[in-house]
Structure formats: structure tokens, C-alpha cells
Amino acid sequence: MKAHESHGAASVTANDREPLAPDLARSRPRLAIVVPCFNEELVISETVGRLLEVLRDLREQGQIASESFLFFIDDGSIDQTWNLLRDLNKSNPEVKGLKLARNFGHQNAVLAGLLTVRHRADCVISMDADLQHDPQAIYSFLDKYRQGADIVYGVRRDAGNVPLSKKIGSSMFYWLMTSMGAKVVKDHPDYRLISAKVLDTLADYKEVNVFLRGIFANMGFRSEVVYFDVHDRAAGTTHYSWRKMIGLALDGVTSFSVVPLRIIAIGGVLITLGALAVAVFIVFSALRGDVVPGWASTVLPIYVLGGIQIMTIGLVAEYIGKIYSEVKQRPRFISDQELS
Template sequence: MVDRPETSDEWHMPAEPIRQERGHPPPKLAIVLPCYNEEEVLPETSRRLLLLLDDLSESGLIEEGSLYFVDDGSEDGTWQFIQSLAASNERVHGIKLSRNYGHQRALLAGLLHAPGDVVISIDADLQDDLTATKSMLSGYASGAEIVYGVRRLRQMDTSVKRVTAEAYYSILRAIGVNLIFNHADYRLLSRPVIEALREYKETNIFLRGLIPQLGFQSALVYYDRQERFAGVSKYPFSKMLALAIEGITSFSDVPLKIITILGLVISLVSFAMATWALWIRIFNPSAVPGWASTVIPLYMLGGIQLLCMGVIGQYLAKIYSETKSRPRFIIEKLI
């Protein structure tokens, strides 16, 4: 079903299919799937998606549909399968990147190159409910330009991953990042939204935070996430941590403000410790001279300085990568 959040009026979506009332024909749909070493799951993924396109066409929700697989530098037979499938089915297309650029850049490459009135992005592992695309298209027909797929439950995740993921969303909201809770990269974007996204040229990409900044009328579709059909997750802890840092540092300067406050607090604490050490020196002759005023501030200030330098370094690294203006991805082949 299509819902609207309880906290914002901007998410209002008309209940009636206003596009059809205004004479708009059913849209042409492109489905974008970033792939990295997905050889095991792609046969079933492509089979289900082609059946889905048939169903959407027969039900009148779309005029026509196509699949765009983006090979993000896979090391297995992913690209070979995409080539063979594209050769046998005209609705299947492939985009091969020159190397592994990461999930977000691969997804962006697909979004910017896939045609169509609407583009739906989805992972290739079949964990996202394909039937939710019908609700997304209904939301588009009712006037929404962006329709977010939101996980109703995270029962397929481990308890650790579920807790850390929900904590991460909460932290991002707390520091002012406009993010859709429990939304990953399963979403529908209309052509005007894609063209607006094309104007954003930053190298450091975090689409989950970038898409809501575009504005446009939006809606939510809730679905239940399934188990991975085959293969293993291509997002180990190191990549999830890198994506988490990317999300925080790309959309908020709160960590830098925290450093300023932390510096003030530590200065006050250090002044209090100096006063206490002086009191000990004057009124407790048996105390070992210099131990408090040397050891405690040394370790405390050293640790805080290293932490602050690390946070500042993250922002400097982003400035460095942005000023070089290197391509976000390079497409080696298009089929």
C-alpha cells in the first residue's frame, strides 16, 4: 500500500490517478540494477523481472519496460550473463563500468543512462519485494515524482545489523540529514527528478541523502524484505562503515561543530584539573609532585586531538576529491 508520513505535509499524494485524468499515457519504465559478482542470482532475477514487466504491461500500469544491468567491475561471469541475456531479449540492456566504483556510483551510472518516463532502482539480490513496483507506479500515477520503498520490518537482518542500522538512521536525523527511515535504494524516480539529479556533480555520492534534497512531490511504499535468493552479500562491515561515514560527512557539518564544543569542554576540564593539581601541591606535601598535572592532561588532550584531527581529515579528504573533479565512473561498454 502507499502511505504518507505522519510528520510532514510535503508528502501529500492525491488519491486519484491524476496523470491519467489529464490524458497522460502509461509511462515507459526502466529498471536499473547495479551488479557486483551476482552471477549466481542473475538468472532468477532476470526471469522474475521480465515476468514483472509483462504483468505491468498487461495491467496497463506501463506502456513498455526494460531492464538495465550495471556491471560494477565484477570478477565472475556477471557481464557474460548480461551480454548473453541482452542478445536474446531486446528488453535487456547492459552497462559495463571500467572497474569497481562502488554501489552508489554504479547505481548513479544506471540512473543517468537509462531512458524512460520513470526509473526504478533495485538491488539484484531479490531481497526487495518486486510486487511493490505496482504500488510505486500507482503512486506515480497519483502525482508523486519520487516514490520511496521503505522496509516495514528488518526480520531478515541479524540483531546487530538491525540495531546498528536503526541507530544510524536516528543519528543522521539528529544531526539534520533529511533521510527516509529504513529506506535504502529501492525507489521510483520520474524523468524530471532524474534530470534534476544530473545537475548534482559531487564526487562523494550518497543517494539516500541526496534524493530527498531534490524536493518534488513524494510518497512512501512499505514492503517486507526477503532473504537473499542466492550468493552472499557484497556489503561487508567495512563497506557499510564507509557508506555510513559518507552519509554523515556529505550532508552535515555537525561533527565539526561538535569538535568546537568538545574543545571548549576539554579546556574547562583542563583548567579545573590544573586548579586541583595546584591545590594538591599546596595542601598535600606527601603527594608525588607533578603526577596529576602531567599524566592526566597528557593522555586526555592527546586522545581528543587525534580524534579531532581524524574528523577534520575526513572533511579535508572530501574537499580534495571534489576539487580534482575526476569522473565519478567510466563506462566501458553499453549493450
């Protein structure tokens, strides 16, 4: 086990090994399985054991190269996750990892893993640490990759025993994304295979507000779909709260769609036309003496236009906040220690 300190950000060092021949990279690739973790001490040993079984079976079958490995990203855990990974690294050379300096969020943790292993693998699979993503789907991912796919999306066949509120929230999320014009694959979590070519392209994306599902869906590389069953969480509880789900949806919409801004513009036109119609109605009502003097001129602008202005200013502020983050160009993640 080797641990080293790093105070930089997203830059990585290229591996000195020569890349495999194209045909060998497809038929027997170096595979890296990237797994972000946040406070997963209750499940991490089981996850490592299950993934090692799959990795070693694939190696014995000659489907992947002997250099293939697991790569865990500790996203600022405050429990024993990193200590357990260090112990597992000592007894299992295939288990490697990266500890981030603090919690940067799920999307940035996945990105950190992908960019760190970029020059060490011919293809990479990212998945969650709770084993809800069926590890057996990895075999199908590799089949699609060998057939020429550069991106293979894992798509949920069903939501398993997820609470009804989360199922409704997930459906609303994908409905919102598609209705706002953001291209995503329905029922696709961050369980996917990507090729080295896609990894090189991903390194060119410098945005701070990362939404990987939208980035990969908009690349245009040849893609395939693998359906998998969602399993119950092996241990512990989910760390993906409603607040994080809403934040992910906002990042997706504001990063890949200007439809909300266009809705504001169209709404402004409709409100103007409506205000003109109401103004005509008020004039005729005033001429007939049907209104209290001063009522219409006070209530109409305060209760209608005031509420709409606050709503639209809030939406525009969301976009301005994203611009603010992008302009500062702060690192998307900061590495602290690495297990190799």
C-alpha cells in the same frame, strides 16, 4: 545486441525521441528498472526472469509504455555476470545493460544507471539484484507516481531473516544519520522510484562522494512511501560488508552534515573549562602538599588532551579527504560496454 566502447565518464547522450505528453507520461510512462550488479552470477538469471514477468504484466495491463526496459549495471564483476547479461540481452530485447570499467561502488553504480537512462524513460525504479527488494512493490510505486509523486521511497516493513548484527548495524546507521542532522528516510534502502524531473535535477549534482539517500531526501520534491517485505536473498551471499556499511555512513554524515565539526568546537570549549577547573584543583592540592611534584603537569595534558586531539584530528581529516576527492573532480564512474 549492440555493444560499444566508451572511455568517458558520466556524460550521456540524449535520446532523439520526443518526450511523451505530460498526462501520458504519468498514466502510461516509459519505465526503466535500474539494477546494479556485482558478482551476481548465481542470481542474475532468476532476477531477470522475475523482473521480466512484472514488466510484461504491467505492459499488458497498459500501465507502462511498450518501450519500458530493464537496465543492469555490472559494477566491475569478476565472475560471469556480464556474460550472462549479454546472453539474456540476445533473447530478451527488454534487457539492457552497462558494464563499468572497474568496481566503483554501489552508489556510483546506481548513479551510472540513472544518468545513462535519463533521457530514455519517464520514471525510473532502482533496486538491488538479489531479489530481497520485493518486485511486487513496483505496482504500488507506479500507483503513487500516477497520483503525482515524483519520488516514491520503498521502506522495509521488516528486516526479514537478516542476521541480528546487521539489524543492529542498520538501526545504528539511521540513528547516526538523524542525530548528525542528515535528512534520510528511515529503513529506506536504495529501492525507489523517481520521475524524469528528479533525474534532471540529479544530473546537476556533481559531487564525487555520492550518498543518494541523502540527495533525494533533500531535493524537496513531492514524495510518497511504499512499504514492502524483505525477502531472503535468492542465491549467493551479500556483498555488503561491515566495512562498506561504515563507509556509507561516513559518506552520508560528512556529505550532508557539519554537526561533527560543531561537536568538536563545543567539546573544545568544554575541555577548556574542565582544564581550568582541574588546574584550580591542582593548585589547591599543591598548596596542601597532596600531590607528587610534576605528576599533574605531566599526566593531565598527555592522557587527556593528547587523546582528544588525535580523535578530533582524525575527524577533521575525514572532511579534508572528502574535499580532496571533490577538488580533483575525477569521474564518478567510467563506462566500458553497453548492451542496447
